[in-house]
Amino acid sequence: MIPGPVEFDPEVMRALGMKTASHVAPEFIAIFGRALKKLREVCLAPSAQPFVVAGSGTLAMELAVANLVEPGERALVVNTGYFSDRMALLLERYGAEVVQEKCAPGEVPDVAAVERVLASGRFKVMTVTHVDTSTGVLAPVEALVKAAGRHGVLSVVDGVCATAGETFHQEAWGADVYLTASQKAIGVPPGLALLTVSQKGMSAWRSRKTPVRSLYADFAEWLPIMEAYEAGRAAYFATPPVNLVYALDVSLGQILREGMEARFARHQRMARAFRAGWKALGLKLLPVNESVAANTLSALYYPEGVDAAMIGRAREQGVVLAGGLHPQLKTRYFRVGHMNVVGPGDVLATVGAVERALAAAGHKAHPGVGVAAAQAELLTAR
Numbered sequence: 173m174i175p176g177p178v179e180f181d182p183e184v185m186r187a188l189g190m191k192t193a194s195h196v197a198p199e200f201i202a203i204f205g206r207a208l209k210k211l212r213e214v215c216l217a218p219s220a221q222p223f224v225v226a227g228s229g230t231l232a233m234e235l236a237v238a239n240l241v242e243p244g245e246r247a248l249v250v251n252t253g254y255f256s257d258r259m260a261l262l263l264e265r266y267g268a269e270v271v272q273e274k275c276a277p278g279e280v281p282d283v284a285a286v287e288r289v290l291a292s293g294r295f296k297v298m299t300v301t302h303v304d305t306s307t308g309v310l311a312p313v314e315a316l317v318k319a320a321g322r323h324g325v326l327s328v329v330d331g332v333c334a335t336a337g338e339t340f341h342q343e344a345w346g347a348d349v350y351l352t353a354s355q356k357a358i359g360v361p362p363g364l365a366l367l368t369v370s371q372k373g374m375s376a377w378r379s380r381k382t383p384v385r386s387l388y389a390d391f392a393e394w395l396p397i398m399e400a401y402e403a404g405r406a407a408y409f410a411t412p413p414v415n416l417v418y419a420l421d422v423s424l425g426q427i428l429r430e431g432m433e434a435r436f437a438r439h440q441r442m443a444r445a446f447r448a449g450w451k452a453l454g455l456k457l458l459p460v461n462e463s464v465a466a467n468t469l470s471a472l473y474y475p476e477g478v479d480a481a482m483i484g485r486a487r488e489q490g491v492v493l494a495g496g497l498h499p500q501l502k503t504r505y506f507r508v509g510h511m512n513v514v515g516p517g518d519v520l521a522t523v524g525a526v527e528r529a530l531a532a533a534g535h536k537a538h539p540g541v542g543v544a545a546a547q548a549e550l551l552t553a554r
């Protein structure tokens with residue numbers, strides 16, 4: 173139950189064990205082309221350009237930055253934690269002049285304040301982390317992306333801990349890049365960097381004055397490949413991760429069969445049940461209030477007298493949890509992922525294991541109180 177890699181569906185895992193076809197074989201071309209089309213649907217971005225590249229989420233971030241930003245251009249980072257810091261680092265590495273709108277861990281920057289900074293001028297891009305995995309904070313991406321749009325600024329949304337789990341309507345909201353990775357709510361083992369880029373984003377890349385500094389991250393290399401596979405032709409720049417693409421095709425198919433709105437709603441329902449369980453156990457969320465708490469993971473302070481040893485105790489109880497990640501608070505909290513195939517059974521088993529681990533650490537609660545509260549929430553059909 174960590175926030176990625178998550179649990180994967182057996183059908184997805186079987187796809188990884190299939191015979192590896194040649195990357196130019198007709199059967200692989202059909203599967204790759206289909207997966208690209210499905211990625212557009214999952215991101216609700218019918219006219220965006222999809223990219224599927226071997227690498228992790230950090231490569232997806234790098235693809236966005238390397239292609240959309242030129243040295244000396246200004247970038248605004250809406251910073252909610254560890255992965256926003258990484259985005260700022262990348263932007264600086266590619267020569268951008270970076271301005272950051274920061275907040276205390278657990279908070280989100282005020283949209284009106286961000287808009288004032290956007291209005292102050294000359295930004296090429298604004299980046300925002302949809303869910304910051306280090307704090308469990310859900311950013312108000314719709315409002316932020318629309319604000320960027322009003323000021324003619326390209327928006328880049330890091331959806332690594334959100335895509336296919338948190339509500340996101342890329343095209344309707346006008347987001348220019350939605351970037352993600354395979355190992356979380358997308359439901360495929362680690363190894364794929366995924367992006368959908370708006371036509372506005374693609375034309376910004378086309379009108380660059382300087383070449384992209386990274387060869388492996390250059391859209392100029394990847395665009396002809398993505399276009400060819402989608403059109404049913406093979407093309408080569410760098411060998412695609414054939415079996416991960418098989419798995420992606422299977423998982424995206426499952427996601428679309430569930431339906432995007434139903435999937436978002438399921439993640440919300442499970443998150444509400446988890447939060448009810450945490451509250452009953454006397455655990456405090458790191459996000460300052462529920463309206464900024466992610467539906468894909470919970471970040472929770474250890475109660476008085478409990479420390480990171482509790483994670484080992486939870487493992488003994490059969491559930492794997494993650495420690496803290498935000499540099500300022502690392503030792504004071506833990507994280508529970510709830511993405512992809514997460515269902516009521518996971519909620520009850522995890523809340524129960526956390527309750528037993530806390531009890532072993534001396535934090536007593538009335539037996540079953542967390543599970544009862546989670547169950548009560550699961551029973552309310554909302």
Ligand code: PMP
Pocket residue numbers: 176228229230231233255301303304305330331332333353
């Ligand atoms: N952004 C966010 C929000 C993340 O959660 C992560 C990974 N946890 C990354 C970027 C980086 O992805 P990766 O570890 O796959 O490189």
